[in-house]
Amino acid sequence: MGSASSNDAIRSISNWAIAPAQPRPAGQRKATEEFGSLTFSEEVQRARLPKDVYRALRRAVAQGEPIEANVADIIASALKDWAVEHGATHYTHWFQPLTGITAEKHDSFLSPSADGRAVAEFSGKELVRGEPDASSFPSGGMRSTFEARGYTAWDPTSPPWLLVTGNGVTLVIPTAFVSWTGEALDKKTPLLRSMESLSKQAVRILRLFGSKAQRVTATCGPEQEYFLVDRQFYFARPDLINSGRTLFGARPPKGQEMEDHYFGSIPDRVLAFMMEVERELYKVGVPLKTRHNEVAPGQYEVAPIFENANVATDHQMMTMEMLRRIAPKYGLACLMHEKPFAGVNGSGKHLNWSMADELGNNLLNPGDTPHENIQFLVFCAAVIRAVNKFQGLLRFSIASAGNDHRLGANEAPPAIISIFLGDQLTDIFQQVEKAGSAKTTKSGGILDIGVGVLPKLPRDAGDRNRTSPFAFTGNKFEFRAVSSNQSIALPNVALNLAVTESLDYCATELEKGLKEGKKLQAAVKQLLVKLLKDNKRIIFNGNGYSEEWQKEAAKRGLLNHRTSVDAYGEAMKPDVVKAFETYGVLTEREWHARYEIAVEQYNKTINVEAQLMVLMANRYMLPAGYRYQGELAASVNAVKAAGATSKESRRALDQICRATDECKVRVDQLQALLEHEMNGDAEKHSRYFRDKVVPAMNALRDAGDSLECIVPHDVWPFPTYREMLFIK
Numbered sequence: 134m135g136s137a138s139s140n141d142a143i144r145s146i147s148n149w150a151i152a153p154a155q156p157r158p159a160g161q162r163k164a165t166e167e168f169g170s171l172t173f174s175e176e177v178q179r180a181r182l183p184k185d186v187y188r189a190l191r192r193a194v195a196q197g198e199p200i201e202a203n204v205a206d207i208i209a210s211a212l213k214d215w216a217v218e219h220g221a222t223h224y225t226h227w228f229q230p231l232t233g234i235t236a237e238k239h240d241s242f243l244s245p246s247a248d249g250r251a252v253a254e255f256s257g258k259e260l261v262r263g264e265p266d267a268s269s270f271p272s273g274g275m276r277s278t279f280e281a282r283g284y285t286a287w288d289p290t291s292p293p294w295l296l297v298t299g300n301g302v303t304l305v306i307p308t309a310f311v312s313w314t315g316e317a318l319d320k321k322t323p324l325l326r327s328m329e330s331l332s333k334q335a336v337r338i339l340r341l342f343g344s345k346a347q348r349v350t351a352t353c354g355p356e357q358e359y360f361l362v363d364r365q366f367y368f369a370r371p372d373l374i375n376s377g378r379t380l381f382g383a384r385p386p387k388g389q390e391m392e393d394h395y396f397g398s399i400p401d402r403v404l405a406f407m408m409e410v411e412r413e414l415y416k417v418g419v420p421l422k423t424r425h426n427e428v429a430p431g432q433y434e435v436a437p438i439f440e441n442a443n444v445a446t447d448h449q450m451m452t453m454e455m456l457r458r459i460a461p462k463y464g465l466a467c468l469m470h471e472k473p474f475a476g477v478n479g480s481g482k483h484l485n486w487s488m489a490d491e492l493g494n495n496l497l498n499p500g501d502t503p504h505e506n507i508q509f510l511v512f513c514a515a516v517i518r519a520v521n522k523f524q525g526l527l528r529f530s531i532a533s534a535g536n537d538h539r540l541g542a543n544e545a546p547p548a549i550i551s552i553f554l555g556d557q558l559t560d561i562f563q564q565v566e567k568a569g570s571a572k573t574t575k576s577g578g579i580l581d582i583g584v585g586v587l588p589k590l591p592r593d594a595g596d597r598n599r600t601s602p603f604a605f606t607g608n609k610f611e612f613r614a615v616s617s618n619q620s621i622a623l624p625n626v627a628l629n630l631a632v633t634e635s636l637d638y639c640a641t642e643l644e645k646g647l648k649e650g651k652k653l654q655a656a657v658k659q660l661l662v663k664l665l666k667d668n669k670r671i672i673f674n675g676n677g678y679s680e681e682w683q684k685e686a687a688k689r690g691l692l693n694h695r696t697s698v699d700a701y702g703e704a705m706k707p708d709v710v711k712a713f714e715t716y717g718v719l720t721e722r723e724w725h726a727r728y729e730i731a732v733e734q735y736n737k738t739i740n741v742e743a744q745l746m747v748l749m750a751n752r753y754m755l756p757a758g759y760r761y762q763g764e765l766a767a768s769v770n771a772v773k774a775a776g777a778t779s780k781e782s783r784r785a786l787d788q789i790c791r792a793t794d795e796c797k798v799r800v801d802q803l804q805a806l807l808e809h810e811m812n813g814d815a816e817k818h819s820r821y822f823r824d825k826v827v828p829a830m831n832a833l834r835d836a837g838d839s840l841e842c843i844v845p846h847d848v849w850p851f852p853t854y855r856e857m858l859f860i861k
């Protein structure tokens with residue numbers, strides 16, 4: 134790079150201009166008209182499908198009833214007509230293989246007709262089932278590559294939408310992906326299965342409280358954090374291009390210490406980008422709600438309104454894709470990595486999670502007087518039990534090489550899974566545990582700001598705690614340890630499954646109590662007391678970053694897996710495997726495949742990063758160091774020849790020689806470690822990466838960053854942190 138290309142980047146950034154401010158640009162429709170305009174929404178379905186077909190489809194969506202072949206035919210034909218009217222020429226079964234990103238294979242609607250022309254056709258069979266070659270997707274040992282057959286199966290609960298790109302329109306059909314033998318090869322299938330099983334157990338409890346509800350869905354609202362950097366800087370960084378994060382980079386003089394970015398006014402170019410992303414996502418039915426600056430310079434967040442967890446997961450994938458796709462139009466690159474820049478905050482994805490019945494009642498809504506709402510207390514205590522019992526599974530569900538830079542490092546949240554309940558609920562549960570029931574609810578009261586003209590605000594009953602990995606936030610739980618780059622499918626599955634098992638336990642206990650002639654109140658009391666006694670160690674309202682918590686958690690016997698490698702083993706613990714099997718979410722084989730892929734992905738990630746570091750050091754950084762060494766040496770000689778003396782330039786020469794030498798030694802050490810044989814047991818290799826390779830990478834980074842600090846700017850090959858984070 135050097136200053137020449139750096140100057141190019143800066144010039145084009147400062148020349149970047151947006152259209153003059155106007156309320157609504159010409160040709161743009163109102164947001165309310167635009168929302169869902171590219172989805173085969175309920176409204177479109179009602180308008181275009183015969184009444185009985187429409188009803189059958191809605192029943193399938195609401196109650197999970199299967200759709201008959203002849204009904205599917207009619208839906209397919211209406212779907213095709215709608216898509217073709219909107220300009221679609223192709224359709225795709227869109228699925229979420231175990232790579233963690235989405236996959237699509239496009240097929241044309243056209244089929245040749247006898248008279249040498251073509252007609253657009255789409256049958257129920259094509260809607261319901263696709264057959265992409267499955268051999269090149271990871272299967273975690275479930276299949277060998279010659280067993281290539283895979284099927285995609287239409288998910289009628291997630292609405293199809295239109296992908297509009299430069300040269301045409303494609304109908305996108307959300308699908309599940311399974312092998313010829315029926316094994317789940319994707320992330321959606323277990324999610325759907327876990328939602329079914331959660332519903333079954335939750336309904337059992339609701340029945341006991343006299344509810345007529347038939348179905349419960351997991352609800353989910355994921356908040357996405359991301360970074361934006363100028364694209365020219367991005368292309369000048371091999372590490373950003375190939376690993377999504379900076380593997381080198383000296384700390385800039387100014388980072389996030391001034392706290393002047395969070396919720397600050399959004400720069401014009403970034404705001405223009407956000408608005409286009411939102412508009413495009415509105416069209417395909419993603420209900421985005423909030424946008425703001427995040428803590429680190431260059432970091433932002435977007436969050437939707439919550440939906441059922443399956444649709445929310447699809448929409449989350451679409452949101453990530455849209456962020457990546459639109460950024461280049463604004464000369465930006467969107468970084469979703471958990472830690473693109475050392476020394477400033479990383480990115481997470483807060484997963485807000487709850488359960489609701491089909492009438493929309495939120496089962497984790499405590500109401501104004503939670504102590505009277507014993508149904509709420511049961512559901513809430515069931516979640517507490519679930520998180521305590523399945524800490525390991527939850528920790529596994531968020532483990533990755535990228536998330537290691539957040540969890541267990543000096544950053545939010547810690548690697549210990551615990552629950553923040555807040556003062557109000559903690560107080561209630563303490564009363565329950567002591568007396569069997571709670572008599573009072575601490576209220577927040579009114580917050581008087583002390584200025585007559587300002588309104589009096591109702592105060593929440595508890596403050597927030599940003600350090601907790603799993604916090605109750607008023608009427609839902611927020612799983613904050615989820616990482617920015619991952620699909621939310623697995624964390625959702627983990628939560629659904631853990632809570633399913635726990636609700637099953639609660640329902641069984643309550644049913645037993647009732648059978649023995651207890652009144653419901655009494656049975657609930659007994660259950661709650663037991664649940665709290667057994668599981669209260671998971672509740673922690675204090676500072677999750679503190680040293681004391683590490684000690685306290687150890688005393689309580691909570692898991693504390695600081696690295697992913699430590700956490701992977703949790704997947705195959707007997708309780709976890711048993712729960713997957715018992716509730717039909719994944720067979721042991723299917724689940725083992727997920728474990729295997731997670732470990733492999735860790736190994737591959739570290740391997741790629743380490744190779745990249747070697748490449749960057751050998752081909753870019755060391756040559757820059759040698760160049761400057763030569764320059765300085767020539768200067769020292771010239772000074773001497775001219776009869777002058779400069780002790781300090783001589784010292785500078787020594788300093789650069791030492792720094793380049795150090796860098797060379799470190800890169801050779803890392804390279805030697807990478808020559809290690811990599812066949813066989815994946816978990817063994819992951820330990821090798823963790824214990825040998827990662828420390829060598831850190832050492833090389835330190836050496837590289839020291840070198841950066843003394844090499845002149847016009848010789849240094851990469852844009853610096855200062856430039857990437859602050860020039861917008």
Ligand code: ADP
Pocket residue numbers: 352353354355356436437438439440485486487488495606608609
């Ligand atoms: P907070 O201020 O606690 O972050 P917000 O109201 O901003 O709360 O919500 C954050 C996210 O939580 C949003 O995506 C929101 O839609 C989601 N959310 C709210 N209620 C629920 C719920 N019942 N289930 C799942 N997600 C929810």
Ligand code: MG
Pocket residue numbers: 356483611
């Ligand atoms: Mg939040």
